[in-house]
Amino acid sequence: xxxxxxxxxxxxxxxxxxxxxxxxxxxxxxxxxxxxxxxxxxxxxxxxxxxxxxxxxxxxxxxxxxxxxxxxxxxxxxxxxxxxxxxxxxxxxxxxxxxxxxxxxxxxxxxxxxxxxxxxxxxxxxxxxxxxxxxxxxxxxxxxxxxxxxxxxxxxxxxxxxxxxxxxxxxxxxxxxxxxxxxxxxxxxxxxxxxxxxxxxxxxxxxxxxxxxxxxxxxxxxxxxxxxxxxxxxxxxx
Amino acid sequence: xxxxxxxxxxxxxxxxxxxxxxxxxxxxxxxxxxxxxxxxxxxxxxxxxxxxxxxxxxxxxxxxxxxxxxxxxxxxxxxxxxxxxxxxxxxxxxxxxxxxxxxxxxxxxxxxxxxxxxxxxxxxxxxxxxxxxxxxxxxxxxxxxxxxxxxxxxxxxxxxxxxxxxxxxxxxxxxxxxxxxxxxxxxxxxxxxxxxxxxxxxxxxxxxxxxxxxxxxxxxxxxxxxxxxxxxxxxxxxxxxxxxxxxxxxxxxxxxxxxxxxxxxxxxxxxxxxxxxxxxxx
Numbered sequence: 001x002x003x004x005x006x007x008x009x010x011x012x013x014x015x016x017x018x019x020x021x022x023x024x025x026x027x028x029x030x031x032x033x034x035x036x037x038x039x040x041x042x043x044x045x046x047x048x049x050x051x052x053x054x055x056x057x058x059x060x061x062x063x064x065x066x067x068x069x070x071x072x073x074x075x076x077x078x079x080x081x082x083x084x085x086x087x088x089x090x091x092x093x094x095x096x097x098x099x100x101x102x103x104x105x106x107x108x109x110x111x112x113x114x115x116x117x118x119x120x121x122x123x124x125x126x127x128x129x130x131x132x133x134x135x136x137x138x139x140x141x142x143x144x145x146x147x148x149x150x151x152x153x154x155x156x157x158x159x160x161x162x163x164x165x166x167x168x169x170x171x172x173x174x175x176x177x178x179x180x181x182x183x184x185x186x187x188x189x190x191x192x193x194x195x196x197x198x199x200x201x202x203x204x205x206x207x208x209x210x211x212x213x214x215x216x217x218x219x220x221x222x223x224x225x226x227x228x229x230x231x232x233x234x235x236x237x238x
Numbered sequence: 239x240x241x242x243x244x245x246x247x248x249x250x251x252x253x254x255x256x257x258x259x260x261x262x263x264x265x266x267x268x269x270x271x272x273x274x275x276x277x278x279x280x281x282x283x284x285x286x287x288x289x290x291x292x293x294x295x296x297x298x299x300x301x302x303x304x305x306x307x308x309x310x311x312x313x314x315x316x317x318x319x320x321x322x323x324x325x326x327x328x329x330x331x332x333x334x335x336x337x338x339x340x341x342x343x344x345x346x347x348x349x350x351x352x353x354x355x356x357x358x359x360x361x362x363x364x365x366x367x368x369x370x371x372x373x374x375x376x377x378x379x380x381x382x383x384x385x386x387x388x389x390x391x392x393x394x395x396x397x398x399x400x401x402x403x404x405x406x407x408x409x410x411x412x413x414x415x416x417x418x419x420x421x422x423x424x425x426x427x428x429x430x431x432x433x434x435x436x437x438x439x440x441x442x443x444x445x446x447x448x449x450x451x452x453x454x455x456x457x458x459x460x461x462x463x464x465x466x467x468x469x470x471x472x473x474x475x476x477x478x479x480x481x482x483x484x485x486x487x488x489x490x491x492x493x494x495x496x497x498x499x500x501x502x503x504x505x506x507x508x509x510x511x512x513x514x515x516x517x518x519x520x
């Protein structure tokens with residue numbers, strides 16, 4: 001009987017030791033899983049479906065398993081906000097036709113009236129009119145398309161704006177303007193120099209600088225360069 | 239009878255003998271459950287258990303590899319479809335065609351065409367030239383003396399992946415198996431009317447499927463790459479046609495001559511691009 005009791009106690013002890021040994025592991029697993037999809041995602045429910053990790057993987061265009069880990073575009077930080085108007089700058093060449101209103105921008109083009117839904121802005125005391133990525137100023141009874149004015153603030157990005165990361169900032173590039181998010185809106189900032197964009201501003205004029213081809217838009221130059229094997233345009237000052 | 243007799247418990251031991259099995263049973267259960275839970279907890283996440291590669295899948299892949307590796311030159315066309323996620327989250331497909339010519343050990347030429355883009359890629363054993371036929375830009379980078387080395391240099395230094403490099407590499411089997419962790423043979427399937435063998439491999443975060451023509455010429459007829467670690471698990475699909483191992487491929491096909499009016503532009507290195515990233519916005 002004594003022997004049997006000892007066996008019983010020993011068995012209980014072994015079982016408890018094993019149970020205790022697994023508890024931290026169980027706890028760690030639970031904590032890990034809640035960290036992945038628990039409290040963090042609950043606190044920002046609206047961002048969860050489109051949230052990007054700080055390192056953006058972008059390699060599907062290249063179609064290789066030999067270099068499957070090579071084509072990873074390192075992004076400086078998570079894109080802070082995603083909505084249907086923003087495209088991610090993929091650094092790759094894809095053929096999807098996505099015409100936007102601002103693709104039709106022609107500097108100096110005049111129109112007799114404005115569409116419904118335009119916005120009236122004041123930039124450094126000057127009145128501007130904004131409509132779907134294009135800015136206008138009144139010229140008599142007409143409205144003339146002008147370059148995007150630095151300092152203009154809009155509440156929502158133009159459709160098709162392209163997210164471009166540079167340093168610690170994310171710019172949104174549309175119609176030749178670079179926007180940054182500020183105070184719940186988007187403000188036009190001076191064109192950052194050394195940034196690569198996947199397409200030229202609409203109406204950029206081709207010029208030659210020291211025998212090299214370049215493009216000019218609103219005082220800023222764009223130099224074509226192959227990036228990841230496809231043509232992109234880097235901003236520079238002449 | 240003797241055995242039964244020895245198993246008869248003594249009357250005064252009855253409560254104890256009844257308790258011992260119950261306690262032992264409970265302890266064993268706790269121990270087993272704890273051990274199993276503990277084992278599961280420690281092994282399941284990120285387990286380093288490599289699933290096997292089906293020997294049939296491996297053999298078929300090796301057969302394809304040997305067939306392509308022994309070919310001194312070949313031409314093939316491919317239609318490429320890839321998933322693109324729009325800003326709205328909607329997934330669409332973009333397509334293009336590739337006409338590829340390859341001669342071992344150091345010649346490669348590809349023309350990539352879509353509705354809005356038209357590009358050429360030339361490798362002549364000394365340099366790789368990119369040609370944007372729409373805007374008439376070209377750029378040239380120095381390249382090592384073999385196609386394998388040139389592919390690696392182009393990819394790692396300039397972010398350029400030569401199209402369909404998984405099948406033009408000198409040893410496709412070795413190149414693929416360096417990444418593959420599991421694989422299965424899914425049996426016969428028809429691709430555009432051609433009887434094929436369907437193989438499915440996993441690289442962990444990426445799945446790779448390949449359909450190999452049945453018979454004496456085990457060439458790929460279709461490849462699908464699924465990027466499971468990217469949002470929307472986008473896929474890259476290549477469908478092959480017009481395999482040609484007969485038509486000779488002379489040097490002029492691989493030597494780049496700038497078209498009339500073409501402008502030379504620079505090719506950004508990945509490192510310098512990253513350095514630019516560091517300086518941007520400061």
